[in-house]
Amino acid sequence: MRKLSPTFIYFFGALGGLLFGYDTGVISGALLFIEKDLNVQSWAEGWITSAVLLGAVIGAMTIGPMSDRYGRKKLLLLSAVIFFVGALGSGFSNTVTLLIISRIILGIAVGAASALVPTYLSELSPAEIRGSVSTMFQLMIMTGILLAYISNYVLQGVAGNWHWMLGLAAVPAALLFIGGLLLPESPRFLVRHNNEKQAREVLNMINNNPDAVDAEIADISLMANEEKKGGFEELFGKMSRPVLIMAMGLAIFQQVMGCNTVLYFAPSIFVSVGFGDSAALLAHVGIGIFNVIVTYIAMKCMDKVDRRWMLNFGAWGMGISLVMMSAGMMLDNSFGFAKYLAVIALTVYIAFFSATWGPVMWVMIGESFPLNIRGLGNSFGAVVNWAANFVVSLTFLPLLSFFGTGKIFLLYAAFCFLSIWFTSKKVIETRGKTLEQIEAELHHRANHNVENSMSNEIA
Ligand code: BGC
Numbered sequence: 001m002r003k004l005s006p007t008f009i010y011f012f013g014a015l016g017g018l019l020f021g022y023d024t025g026v027i028s029g030a031l032l033f034i035e036k037d038l039n040v041q042s043w044a045e046g047w048i049t050s051a052v053l054l055g056a057v058i059g060a061m062t063i064g065p066m067s068d069r070y071g072r073k074k075l076l077l078l079s080a081v082i083f084f085v086g087a088l089g090s091g092f093s094n095t096v097t098l099l100i101i102s103r104i105i106l107g108i109a110v111g112a113a114s115a116l117v118p119t120y121l122s123e124l125s126p127a128e129i130r131g132s133v134s135t136m137f138q139l140m141i142m143t144g145i146l147l148a149y150i151s152n153y154v155l156q157g158v159a160g161n162w163h164w165m166l167g168l169a170a171v172p173a174a175l176l177f178i179g180g181l182l183l184p185e186s187p188r189f190l191v192r193h194n195n196e197k198q199a200r201e202v203l204n205m206i207n208n209n210p211d212a213v214d215a216e217i218a219d220i221s222l223m224a225n226e227e228k229k230g231g232f233e234e235l236f237g238k239m240s241r242p243v244l245i246m247a248m249g250l251a252i253f254q255q256v257m258g259c260n261t262v263l264y265f266a267p268s269i270f271v272s273v274g275f276g277d278s279a280a281l282l283a284h285v286g287i288g289i290f291n292v293i294v295t296y297i298a299m300k301c302m303d304k305v306d307r308r309w310m311l312n313f314g315a316w317g318m319g320i321s322l323v324m325m326s327a328g329m330m331l332d333n334s335f336g337f338a339k340y341l342a343v344i345a346l347t348v349y350i351a352f353f354s355a356t357w358g359p360v361m362w363v364m365i366g367e368s369f370p371l372n373i374r375g376l377g378n379s380f381g382a383v384v385n386w387a388a389n390f391v392v393s394l395t396f397l398p399l400l401s402f403f404g405t406g407k408i409f410l411l412y413a414a415f416c417f418l419s420i421w422f423t424s425k426k427v428i429e430t431r432g433k434t435l436e437q438i439e440a441e442l443h444h445r446a447n448h449n450v451e452n453s454m455s456n457e458i459a
Helices: 006-014 016-025 027-038 042-062 064-070 072-092 096-124 127-157 161-167 170-182 187-192 196-206 210-224 231-235 241-256 259-272 277-301 307-330 336-355 357-367 371-403 405-426 435-458
Strands: none
Touching: 006 016, 006 096, 006 127, 006 170, 006 196, 016 027, 016 072, 016 096, 016 127, 016 170, 027 042, 027 096, 027 127, 027 161, 042 064, 042 072, 042 096, 042 371, 064 072, 064 096, 064 371, 072 096, 072 161, 072 170, 096 127, 096 187, 096 357, 096 371, 127 161, 127 277, 127 357, 127 435, 187 196, 187 210, 187 371, 196 210, 210 371, 210 435, 231 371, 241 259, 241 357, 241 371, 241 405, 241 435, 259 277, 259 307, 259 336, 259 371, 259 405, 277 336, 277 357, 307 336, 307 357, 307 405, 336 357, 357 371, 371 405, 371 435
């Protein structure tokens, strides 16, 4: 097996995130030109925007679960091919229908990546740095979003602008495929499929300490050799249930706290404080840069602070800044400073999201499920997240006209505060534990509960 540096492996392992970010971020800017060019009706506008979300639900649901059977790497390669086809298809589209179909195809790849990458990264990294390595996925998402904003800004004046904006995603897709060919299979998957020799070679690339590798292989084998049911029966079974509830809650809360609607709203908030249209787009680029920087800092802190603490810290910060933003928007006409309050609160909100709920949700759904159903569990979490994303974006405009600009953000703030209760009740701490320790704890919990209920019955 070709020897690769851990940085190479982590970089290409996480690269799917860049396409995720680019393909979801590019459409808001591109749509301005698509509308004029293709004479888009309002029903089609909604479809062009949400086609990726719909595709993502399909991709996470169908491609992700196959990774427990065929391996993480093969499916990553498959998603790179789908990314490529979807990007070229969108770039070359000359009718609305073709564009919507291409965006659904692209979405399938985005969903697949979100169901595969967190598991792949968590299975490849040593426990002490697993949080940081898995956060690379979110860092790539934010970098992809930033590249999308930049391309929207730079390509506005170019002939065939939107075709380029959408089609350019084919470049990282090709890179993902080429890099992906070199990537090793996940060592956990290899052990589970009786390929200990190759698993050892992969772990040796990542960890220079042969004793630690021996111990890791022994631990993984112990988990891999246990008699288990697998599939949905195991996913919904007693042992996995606490993680399933945790993953579903994290996936839903991450969306209903309003991250995508706030990002979507950012340019209009900038316009409301007096930026011109073009300056607002530039400020959007500024937000993109800020996002990447904050996520990078979060990556550095991820293994130093408990995940539960980060979630609660983030929820308080996001909740409070949403209340401030809302106040700023409601006071808008009466006080000059109110508009600035809205801009500052929006920036603070984004910082809290990028540092906490953004990465932590993906890190945790990639690392918490037992080996046997890790791919399936990650996919399940991803499907729930995309479905929640779809519902939030579908309900956003009707809610906006019902509540008004200011008040709608109070609704999202309420979810932030509710998440604090959820985290304290349902989230299991995973920082610093090996994947096998996390699994052993789940076992212990399930057995302990059985013993408890038996002794209750006897009593
Ligand atoms: C979320 C996406 C969001 C992205 C950028 C991810 O963690 O799951 O819905 O678009 O971060 O904010």
